[in-house]
Amino acid sequence: MVRSTLTLFRPITRDPRHYQIVTLASLLAYGILGLDFEIGAGRAAAILSTALLTQYICTRVWRLPSFDPRSALISGLSLCLLLRTNYVGLAIVAAVVAVSSKFLIKVNGKHLFNPTNIAIVALMAATGSVWVSPGQWGNVAFFAFLMACLGGLVVNRASRSDVTYAFIVFYMALVFGRSIWLGEPLTIPLHRLENGALLLFTFFMISDPRTTPNSRMGRIVFACLVACGAWYIQFRLFRTNGALWSLAICSFTVPLIDWLLPAERYEWGQYKSAAHSAPHFRLKAEATKA
Amino acid sequence: MKRVALIVAILIAGAAWNGPAVLAFCGFYCAKADTKLFNKASQVVLVRQGDRTVLTMASDFKGDPKEFAVVIPVPTVLQKGQIHIGEKALLDHLDAYSAPRLVEYFDEDPCRQYAMERMAPMAAAGGVAGGVADSAARRAQSLGVKIEAQYTVGEYDILILSAQQSSGLETWLRESGYRIPAGAGDVLTSYIRQNLKFFVARVNLKEQAKLGFTMLRPIQVAYESPKFMLPIRLGMVNADGPQELFVYALTSKGRVETTNYRTVKLPTGMELPVYVKSRFPDFYKAMFSRAATKENMSAIFTEYAWDMNWCDPCAADPLTNQELRQLGVFWLPDSGSGGRLGPRIPLPVPSGGQGVFVTRLHVRYDAAHFPEDLVFQETADRTNFQGRYVLRHAWTGDSTCDAAVRYRAELTQRREREAQTLAMLTGWNIADIRRSMNVSAPPDPAAWWQRIWK
Numbered sequence: 001m002v003r004s005t006l007t008l009f010r011p012i013t014r015d016p017r018h019y020q021i022v023t024l025a026s027l028l029a030y031g032i033l034g035l036d037f038e039i040g041a042g043r044a045a046a047i048l049s050t051a052l053l054t055q056y057i058c059t060r061v062w063r064l065p066s067f068d069p070r071s072a073l074i075s076g077l078s079l080c081l082l083l084r085t086n087y088v089g090l091a092i093v094a095a096v097v098a099v100s101s102k103f104l105i106k107v108n109g110k111h112l113f114n115p116t117n118i119a120i121v122a123l124m125a126a127t128g129s130v131w132v133s134p135g136q137w138g139n140v141a142f143f144a145f146l147m148a149c150l151g152g153l154v155v156n157r158a159s160r161s162d163v164t165y166a167f168i169v170f171y172m173a174l175v176f177g178r179s180i181w182l183g184e185p186l187t188i189p190l191h192r193l194e195n196g197a198l199l200l201f202t203f204f205m206i207s208d209p210r211t212t213p214n215s216r217m218g219r220i221v222f223a224c225l226v227a228c229g230a231w232y233i234q235f236r237l238f239r240t241n242g243a244l245w246s247l248a249i250c251s252f253t254v255p256l257i258d259w260l261l262p263a264e265r266y267e268w269g270q271y272k273s274a275a276h277s278a279p280h281f282r283l284k285a286e287a288t289k290a
Numbered sequence: 291m292k293r294v295a296l297i298v299a300i301l302i303a304g305a306a307w308n309g310p311a312v313l314a315f316c317g318f319y320c321a322k323a324d325t326k327l328f329n330k331a332s333q334v335v336l337v338r339q340g341d342r343t344v345l346t347m348a349s350d351f352k353g354d355p356k357e358f359a360v361v362i363p364v365p366t367v368l369q370k371g372q373i374h375i376g377e378k379a380l381l382d383h384l385d386a387y388s389a390p391r392l393v394e395y396f397d398e399d400p401c402r403q404y405a406m407e408r409m410a411p412m413a414a415a416g417g418v419a420g421g422v423a424d425s426a427a428r429r430a431q432s433l434g435v436k437i438e439a440q441y442t443v444g445e446y447d448i449l450i451l452s453a454q455q456s457s458g459l460e461t462w463l464r465e466s467g468y469r470i471p472a473g474a475g476d477v478l479t480s481y482i483r484q485n486l487k488f489f490v491a492r493v494n495l496k497e498q499a500k501l502g503f504t505m506l507r508p509i510q511v512a513y514e515s516p517k518f519m520l521p522i523r524l525g526m527v528n529a530d531g532p533q534e535l536f537v538y539a540l541t542s543k544g545r546v547e548t549t550n551y552r553t554v555k556l557p558t559g560m561e562l563p564v565y566v567k568s569r570f571p572d573f574y575k576a577m578f579s580r581a582a583t584k585e586n587m588s589a590i591f592t593e594y595a596w597d598m599n600w601c602d603p604c605a606a607d608p609l610t611n612q613e614l615r616q617l618g619v620f621w622l623p624d625s626g627s628g629g630r631l632g633p634r635i636p637l638p639v640p641s642g643g644q645g646v647f648v649t650r651l652h653v654r655y656d657a658a659h660f661p662e663d664l665v666f667q668e669t670a671d672r673t674n675f676q677g678r679y680v681l682r683h684a685w686t687g688d689s690t691c692d693a694a695v696r697y698r699a700e701l702t703q704r705r706e707r708e709a710q711t712l713a714m715l716t717g718w719n720i721a722d723i724r725r726s727m728n729v730s731a732p733p734d735p736a737a738w739w740q741r742i743w744k
């Protein structure tokens with residue numbers, strides 16, 4: 001019985017990217033049906049099909065061996081969950097920017113930005129007609145989402161989850177530290193951390209292995225930089241979406257961190273036989289190797 | 291770059307040295323009397339473009355003016371010109387313009403199809419409060435409290451205070467006649483550590499008598515700060531239940547929402563039984579309560595989001611440019627003539643308000659569900675939204691065409707649907723609703739087995 005159940009879920013557990021897709025798609029369905037997210041099925045379909053089409057075109061142009069839709073699907077789903085705009089055209093542009101950035105913006109063969117992150121930040125900066133609504137999740141959704149994310153970590157058993165853990169530790173320390181210094185009750189920092197957009201960022205965005213430093217120490221330093229930047233933007237500049245802006249800005253430091261703290265570059269083949277590694281990272285790397 | 295931030299929160303302290311003070315920190319202001327619809331309701335207009343904010347605050351206080359004061363944390367010492375006393379009529383107009391509305395349709399003879407539309411506006415909240423405070427500079431200094439500035443603006447005496455410790459500020463406020471509830475110290479501490487000053491206002495009875503106002507008028511402050519938020523924590527320290535807050539955000543780009551709480555749209559567009567017309571305030575209250583409960587009391591509701599240039603249907607005329615400027619919409623061109631409103635002229639729609647988008651937010655909050663201050667963001671969303679409920683009056687003619695026969699058959703079903711909708715939205719008893727509508731419950735469908743051997 002147990003074995004047959006496991007067999008049933010094998011397609012999901014075999015490749016954590018499948019788990020990510022299932023999680024993000026479920027969240028999107030819940031967001032649209034249960035939380036009245038301002039995105040309709042038509043808009044979601046436009047974003048997802050554009051992401052896949054862009055991936056397909058780039059696969060052809062860069063002559064990759066095969067078309068792998070999974071990475072583009074994750075980017076598209078993340079955009080559906082985060083990006084809001086009155087114009088379907090801008091949503092489509094965001095999907096194109098997200099996927100094509102993996103192929104176009106590269107340093108030493110490694111793409112610089114997390115696709116979803118750069119698409120959102122670029123469009124927010126360039127147009128002023130897109131926004132992210134970080135408060136739209138609510139507590140019930142938050143805890144369901146948190147469980148799903150933690151489930152993802154278990155499924156991944158990913159050596160590169162260190163960046164996620166490090167970011168959580170640094171960001172929590174800063175948010176709690178500020179509240180303690182101000183003499184605020186702890187319900188305040190807890191409420192600030194109960195944020196669906198922050199979870200999406202922590203578990204699905206900053207954890208992207210192709211855009212984080214190669215060495216573990218480098219990734220921890222990177223997580224610290226992103227956390228400090230996010231905190232500064234949020235609590236010193238009093239702007240919204242500190243984590244998104246911070247990740248985009250800190251991504252420029254990754255080549256420097258890799259130079260200062262060199263380590264073997266993350267490659268698909270290298271992790272193939274490593275039992276502890278994260279298959280979805282491998283696959284993602286393959287898809288984005290270009 | 292380190293910018294000074296501004297937080298605005300208002301404490302109400304009751305009554306002064308000698309009076310039988312009923313103090314409460316029950317909100318932005320303390321509202322002793324009930325509002326028209328909601329108890330302890332406050333209204334705030336937040337005009338915002340870039341980092342510039344003009345805040346207008348009003349509560350529904352209708353008690354003895356000498357009993358009330360307001361304390362507002364502010365980022366800098368405000369100059370006299372940054373403080374203004376507004377007109378309550380402006381808030382009433384904004385309230386009426388943005389309030390949830392009923393739309394009435396009259397079914398025509400089904401043999402001839404068209405509908406007529408009328409609507410009935412509804413207002414929500416109201417009021418204002420004033421303050422207290424006397425200077426005792428030396429005493430203040432010994433408590434680590436500094437009186438940074440002192441003005442009389444309109445009927446208010448205003449002090450700008452800075453403090454080193456919450457205990458000193460608390461003591462000074464108490465000695466100056468403000469009843470600070472236990473527990474306020476912690477909240478004051480966090481504002482003091484953020485280097486905020488405290489704006490304290492109370493009513494100057496002599497000035498008030500001279501000016502001839504009987505109602506306390508709204509206080510307006512203009513400031514520049516990247517912070518786009520409203521502190522509500524002080525108001526919850528000794529609140530004895532949830533409080534109501536209406537926020538009217540006037541912006542140039544688009545809809546305003548909270549970034550640290552869910553912003554939810556009020557249920558809208560439903561068809562309701564026509565008797566709701568006479569009970570619309572009850573309906574609105576019950577519906578809001580139910581919607582808030584459904585969101586675990588943790589959400590903020592958008593009740594209206596519209597380009598101020600027009601409305602459809604209009605619960606009230608859109609505000610004129612002059613009214614908007616008086617509310618602090620500083621980016622509108624000055625239309626010239628004087629400060630006071632002219633006579634209300636029936637305005638063809640569209641009227642003024644080009645480049646102004648209004649968002650009406652309504653929140654019922656308490657400390658258990660709203661641990662931190664409200665933080666807002668202006669989005670680029672210009673989608674219009676209104677709380678709008680439809681009443682369809684039945685056609686009562688005696689035509690006998692086929693369409694009329696079908697119409698009468700459908701009418702029974704429609705009324706039942708309307709009853710169900712009303713029960714679902716308000717939680718009212720369905721039997722009571724049917725009684726009010728003069729309709730009977732649909733017969734229970736026969737059990738499946740009753741139909742077998744007929």
